[in-house]
Amino acid sequence: VALLSECPLGDLLAQAGTPTPAYVYDLDALSLAGRLLESSFGGARHLAAYAMKANSAGSILKRLLAEGLGVDVVSGAELELALAAGAPPERIVMSGVAKADWELDLALSRGIKAVHAESVEELERLEARARAASRSARVALRVNPGVEIDSHAHVATGHDAAKFGVHRDDLAAAFARIDASPTLEAVGLSAHVGSMLSKPEPYVASARRLCDQARARLAAGGRLEYIDFGGGFGIDYGGGAPAAPGAFVESALALLAEVGLSHLELVIEPGRSLVGSFGVLVASVIQSKVSGPRRWLLIDAGMNDLIRPALYGAKHRIEPLDRAPAGTTYRVAGPICESTDDFGEHEMADAVPSHVVIRDAGAYGFVMASEYNGRPLPAEIFVSGGRVVSVSASPGREAWIRRRLEA
Numbered sequence: 001v002a003l004l005s006e007c008p009l010g011d012l013l014a015q016a017g018t019p020t021p022a023y024v025y026d027l028d029a030l031s032l033a034g035r036l037l038e039s040s041f042g043g044a045r046h047l048a049a050y051a052m053k054a055n056s057a058g059s060i061l062k063r064l065l066a067e068g069l070g071v072d073v074v075s076g077a078e079l080e081l082a083l084a085a086g087a088p089p090e091r092i093v094m095s096g097v098a099k100a101d102w103e104l105d106l107a108l109s110r111g112i113k114a115v116h117a118e119s120v121e122e123l124e125r126l127e128a129r130a131r132a133a134s135r136s137a138r139v140a141l142r143v144n145p146g147v148e149i150d151s152h153a154h155v156a157t158g159h160d161a162a163k164f165g166v167h168r169d170d171l172a173a174a175f176a177r178i179d180a181s182p183t184l185e186a187v188g189l190s191a192h193v194g195s196m197l198s199k200p201e202p203y204v205a206s207a208r209r210l211c212d213q214a215r216a217r218l219a220a221g222g223r224l225e226y227i228d229f230g231g232g233f234g235i236d237y238g239g240g241a242p243a244a245p246g247a248f249v250e251s252a253l254a255l256l257a258e259v260g261l262s263h264l265e266l267v268i269e270p271g272r273s274l275v276g277s278f279g280v281l282v283a284s285v286i287q288s289k290v291s292g293p294r295r296w297l298l299i300d301a302g303m304n305d306l307i308r309p310a311l312y313g314a315k316h317r318i319e320p321l322d323r324a325p326a327g328t329t330y331r332v333a334g335p336i337c338e339s340t341d342d343f344g345e346h347e348m349a350d351a352v353p354s355h356v357v358i359r360d361a362g363a364y365g366f367v368m369a370s371e372y373n374g375r376p377l378p379a380e381i382f383v384s385g386g387r388v389v390s391v392s393a394s395p396g397r398e399a400w401i402r403r404r405l406e407a
């Protein structure tokens with residue numbers, strides 16, 4: 001599962017024939033991650049719904065679908081893309097705190113597994129759209145579990161001040177609203193506590209609260225097909241390996257057994273853990289610059305290509321493409337006119353390298369890229385069996401210039 005150690009990235013770049021910055025993904029490695037995750041369920045009834053927001057490339061979706069995963073979508077466009085990539089509608093769930101009417105309509109017309117409603121207000125809209133289309137709507141409630149996690153504030157979603165989910169205190173009323181409707185059908189209960197969890201404990205803490213809610217509903221004679229504990233499994237960005245996704249699944253299954261809910265289908269929504277480690281961003285070095293106490297390495301990839309350092313203070317390992325012995329510390333920064341366009345300090349070879357590799361960029365990399373400062377979206381290169389199998393070229397600067405001129 002080691003893209004960097006097994007494939008000569010320089011050769012792959014030459015094969016692809018695309019200029020930098022370019023993302024390079026190892027499709028075989030992420031297939032294997034999908035397969036391992038699927039095997040961790042044993043015989044338990046489940047749906048591992050890949051949170052495709054992490055990386056929506058078609059070849060990645062197809063690989064994970066082939067391993068038996070479903071998809072968690074958060075927009076109408078993601079839903080259409082998932083279906084076009086071959087996802088069976090009954091293996092798709094739709095999350096999102098503010099789904100537009102057309103997105104609800106699309107979900108209803110395609111017959112997906114469930115819409116995950118995040119408020120009582122949304123239930124009213126969903127019912128109206130379903131009634132207008134003379135359809136019934138399969139709905140799950142996303143609960144805000146009220147659990148604090150030890151993650152960056154920007155990726156913690158399950159605490160009381162978050163915009164996500166139905167507040168715990170409103171859950172019974174929300175279910176009552178569904179049960180009173182001839183159009184809405186309650187099929188699931190979900191939660192997502194946040195991202196970058198390094199161990200199963202907070203996941204299980206949230207899941208336990210969700211189980212309490214599920215048991216209360218079942219005890220009151222309500223219906224429920226599945227329970228969805230969300231995603232959030234961390235990956236190793238260089239600070240140590242978090243628990244593997246399978247360990248989260250095992251804890252979840254053990255919890256369901258402990259509380260007598262093993263008859264429910266277990267749904268999870270992993271994103272990062274399936275793709276994050278299996279993509280890198282390759283950049284060219286523009287030049288070095290010595291300024292006061294600092295030795296800068298200025299590269300052609302910036303926060304427009306990978307925003308995680310700027311947005312979350314994330315540190316991605318960076319190394320020279322040719323991996324010469326380290327010796328000099330450089331502060332690596334991109335070309336964007338913002339101080340936050342800064343990838344931090346990294347050990348490099350004494351000689352200024354021609355290219356660098358930014359590691360663990362497979363999740364929330366390309367999908368969060370922008371064209372800020374007139375920098376077109378980066379290329380994406382897909383590798384399997386040690387060679388390039390497809391390339392998605394950058395739209396290029398001409399396209400950007402044309403569009404902005406016409407704006």
Ligand code: LLP
Binds near residue numbers: 271
């Ligand atoms: N389910 C829901 C409802 C979510 O909101 C998310 C992520 C996931 C599943 C998948 O979480 P994962 O397994 O990937 O941690 N851009 C940030 C991460 C934002 C996560 C948003 N929601 C980053 O680069 O760290």
